[in-house]
Amino acid sequence: MVGLIPVSSPFGHLHLACCIQGFCVKSGTVLHPSVSTALTTIYSRLNEIDLARQLFDESLEKPVAAWNALISGYTQNGLTEMAISLFQEMMATEFTLNPVMITSILSASAQLGALSFGKTVHQLIKSKNLEQNIYVLTALIDMYAKCGNISEAWQLFDLTSEKNTVTWNTRIFGYGLHGYGHEALKLFNEMLHLGFQPSSVTFLSVLYACNHAGLVRERDEIFHAMVNKYKIEPLAEHYACMVDILGRAGQLEKALEFIRRMPVEPGPAVWGTLLGACMIHKDTNLACVASERLFELDPGNVGYYVLLSNIYSVERNFPKAASVREVVKKINLSKTPGCTVIEVNGTPNIFVCGDRSHSQTTAIYAKLEELTGKMREMGYQSETVTALHDVEEEEKELMFNVHSEKLAIAFGLITTEPGTEIRIIKNL
Incomplete structure (x- = not known):
């Protein structure tokens, strides 16, 4: 029965998972540890976190894989406080830490900015002699960097004897996050010199760093190398980075031209980046172009409506701003509170x-x-x-x-x- 549950490729199979669960309930096998764990895992990966939690709570026997699945599910869905709470609950049991669980809980700490809790997990890692695991070390570096303790992050990176591409990506992204664009480029070149093969994420991290440092020429060279030398097909996020740096420089017409020359259909990430640049540089005309596409591509995202309304307000076109807000009320959209x-x-x-x-x-x-x-x-x-x-x-x-x-x-x-x-x- 477990073999029928598409744990490794869950996307698009929610109905199948529900049908299998129904059969398991009827046959009395749903609470078997391997079955309930597999169902908890697939629901977590499909963002059906309430179903995952219900199965987890109903299970009489909870193997470590079930704890891993639900903690990972909470983290992936941004429910970081729930992930940390569940981890603390698990630590009160007899289960021991494993690398999968550690990487998930460190990711939750990074998202929440819970540096003290992350340090506590680090001490647990040391006590269990797991600090040399490359995946655990990379998660630690990521946590410290995102929580703002970059000195600790870089110290761990330097102590890592067996770095992989993900480890390098994590430090490059950390540099970009804190505005160290030149340092990120230097690290990228060092990574290439040592023979590491850059990935799509590597280039995204470098482009992100270039954006925050205003490195337009370097950004163009990086993007060109990614496409032509390393034959990596750009994703929506790469294109959005290219638009972002043009927008930050006030070159909105060039940004629009770049979007129109894209070999793929630009999505919400790209048009949303342009709309954000229009807010910075008070360009109402281009904002209308970008928002029109965004309302077609992602009509449920209230943030775009708020941004357009703010752009009109900056131009003191208050009737237009009010009309946009009225549309939001009519279609019953609500903004995630910051x-x-x-x-x-x-x-x-x-x-x-x-x-x-x-x-x-x-x-x-x-x-x-x-x-x-x-x-x-x-x-x-x-x-x-x-x-x-x-x-x-x-x-x-x-x-x-x-x-x-x-x-x-x-x-x-x-x-x-x-x-x-x-x-x-x-x-x-």
């Missing part, structure tokens, strides 16, 4: 815009008002033009002063010693 995570004393604290649910809300807002006052004295003015046009200016400024990032930083300032490094991570 949130910011800050870890203090090992505990992640999550803030959303205008958040007043924290136990230290009064002190946080007092600190924020103090900082805002000092900024005003130095000439700072809030950019309120993208706020709703029918709101009073004072209220607009209040809306912009309670962004989740500002709340998180204010909380960090009142709960840590002077000179302490403050790290915040956004979900969007």
Whole structure:
């Protein structure tokens, strides 16, 4: 029965998995460890996380593979807190760590920005003598880099004796993430010199680094080498990177020309990148072109509507901005709320815009008002033009002063010693 469950190639087989589960329920085999684990795995990979959790909870016997599957499923679906909670639950049992589980939980730590928890996992890895496993080491490097502790990430990279392409990719991406474009290029060239074969992800990481450092000429050379020398077919993400750097440089017409010359049909990632550039450079005409394609390709993504509305607001075309927001209301779309995570004393604290649910809300807002006052004295003015046009200016400024990032930083300032490094991570 387990052989019929398409665990290795699950996509497109949800109906088949449900039918097999139904048969297993009728035949009384659904709670057999190998069957329930296989079904938990396929539901996790198909993002049917509630079905996966239900099967996991109903199973009387939970092998390590079942724990692996659900923790990985939570991580892949962005439910990082659930992944960490389940991992902690598993650690209370007699199960021992394995590389598959470690890479999943380190990925969850990286997504959540839970550096203290990641360090705790690192200590567990050392205690189990798993630090020399290349996949575990790569996951550690990725976690430290994404959580902002780049010195620890690079130290681990330098100590890795048997690096593979994924390890190099992780460090190159880490450089790009923190704006070290030239260092990323130097590392890429070193990787090639040592005989490592670059992958599609390698080139994506290098292009990403070029974007953040404004390296237009180098970006063109990298893209040309990827296509012509290494015969790697660009993905949507590669094309989006190319459009992004043109957009950052204000070359929007060139970006549009590049899109129209693409040998494949440009998707939402490419048009979305152009729309974002239109917001930066206040180009309403091109924004209309990009948004029209995006509304056709990805009509359920409310972010594109919000971006277009903001572009109209910047141009002070408030009737158009209002009409876009009205469309969002009519088709009943809702925007995923942006949130910011800050870890203090090992505990992640999550803030959303205008958040007043924290136990230290009064002190946080007092600190924020103090900082805002000092900024005003130095000439700072809030950019309120993208706020709703029918709101009073004072209220607009209040809306912009309670962004989740500002709340998180204010909380960090009142709960840590002077000179302490403050790290915040956004979900969007």
